[in-house]
Amino acid sequence: MYIIALLAFLAVFALAALILGAARSDSSKEFQKTLDAALKGSVATQFADLVDIRKSTVLSGIPWLNRWLADAQQALKLRQFLDQADLQWTPSRAVLTVATSWAVPAYLIYLRTGIASVSLLLALPAGILPVFYIFQKRRKRLDLFLKKLPDTLDLMVSAMRAGYSMVAAFGHAASEAPEPIGREFRLCFEEQNFGVDLRVAAYNLVRRVPLQELRIVTTAMIINKESGGNLAEVLEKTSLIIRERTRIRQQIRVHTAQGRLTGQILSVLPVALGVLLYIINPDYMGLLIAKPLGQKMMVAAGIMNVLGMLIIRKIVNIQV
Numbered sequence: 114m115y116i117i118a119l120l121a122f123l124a125v126f127a128l129a130a131l132i133l134g135a136a137r138s139d140s141s142k143e144f145q146k147t148l149d150a151a152l153k154g155s156v157a158t159q160f161a162d163l164v165d166i167r168k169s170t171v172l173s174g175i176p177w178l179n180r181w182l183a184d185a186q187q188a189l190k191l192r193q194f195l196d197q198a199d200l201q202w203t204p205s206r207a208v209l210t211v212a213t214s215w216a217v218p219a220y221l222i223y224l225r226t227g228i229a230s231v232s233l234l235l236a237l238p239a240g241i242l243p244v245f246y247i248f249q250k251r252r253k254r255l256d257l258f259l260k261k262l263p264d265t266l267d268l269m270v271s272a273m274r275a276g277y278s279m280v281a282a283f284g285h286a287a288s289e290a291p292e293p294i295g296r297e298f299r300l301c302f303e304e305q306n307f308g309v310d311l312r313v314a315a316y317n318l319v320r321r322v323p324l325q326e327l328r329i330v331t332t333a334m335i336i337n338k339e340s341g342g343n344l345a346e347v348l349e350k351t352s353l354i355i356r357e358r359t360r361i362r363q364q365i366r367v368h369t370a371q372g373r374l375t376g377q378i379l380s381v382l383p384v385a386l387g388v389l390l391y392i393i394n395p396d397y398m399g400l401l402i403a404k405p406l407g408q409k410m411m412v413a414a415g416i417m418n419v420l421g422m423l424i425i426r427k428i429v430n431i432q433v
Contacts, residue, residue, distance in 0.1 A: 196321065198251035199293065207247065215240025225395075226402050234415060238384060258293050259324055259359065265290040265298070266330065266352040273345040279337060280305060297322055311338055326355045369429040376425030383418055 191204040219236035272282035287298035304314040315331035337344040391398040401407035
């Protein structure tokens with residue numbers, strides 16, 4: 114029983130790792146650290162208490178639970194993740210949704226099979242659906258942000274060449290840019306109007322929108338403010354680079370579409386086929402569920418299925 118529970122936990126962990134995606138390359142991590150260092154600096158620590166000066170963060174609709182979650186770093190990270198997905202969920206609601214989506218099907222399966230470990234394992238896909246929905250919403254929003262970013266940079270370049278200052282050009286782009294860029298840029302611009310240092314405001318922006326291209330833009334703005342230079346030319350070239358990177362990513366997605374679809378079909382097919390066979394002939398599949406050897410075989414098959422999904426994802430996930 115304990116072994117099955119442990120294997121079920123490992124399966125959940127592997128599926129979560131699958132959704133999060135493959136790890137970035139070492140060179141990309143080094144570049145990310147360089148940009149983070151440029152954005153944070155000593156000023157980010159000095160003004161760390163000014164991040165949420167406009168409103169308090171709501172983590173739960175229950176007052177005492179909200180106060181308790183305010184001290185939990187994981188709850189704050191989950192709140193930030195939900196904001197990136199543009200979902201008006203509280204962290205407590207997200208956790209409750211995942212737990213309910215897992216517990217209800219597990220209980221219904223348990224009423225049919227009478228085996229708790231197998232019921233929890235078979236209900237995992239239902240529990241992962243809300244997590245998958247949140248990740249999909251976040252990915253689509255970040256992709257839309259990245260798609261609209263070059264046009265917004267062109268607005269800033271045109272404004273600066275017309276005589277606007279860097280901050281004024283940023284405010285102009287914030288007012289004219291489409292969503293979701295407009296809202297995020299307006300928040301950054303309002304933070305500066307409230308007196309927050311540009312470095313801190315830029316750090317808050319890239320924390321809300323964790324895109325490497327946006328880190329490059331904000332780093333260029335900070336360097337321009339501290340040491341000067343032709344920011345319009347830098348942003349113009351950055352816009353061209355972002356467009357080229359987006360084009361290459363789209364070509365890669367086209368060439369790897371068959372591999373991604375194959376991985377999805379091979380991952381879903383065994384589970385769907387097993388459930389269908391159980392509905393058609395419960396006595397035939399019931400032997401696999403009731404016997405200890407059959408339970409071990411099901412757990413082993415689930416682990417191998419997850420490993421196969423991770424391997425296929427690693428193959429088709431090409432970093433640009």
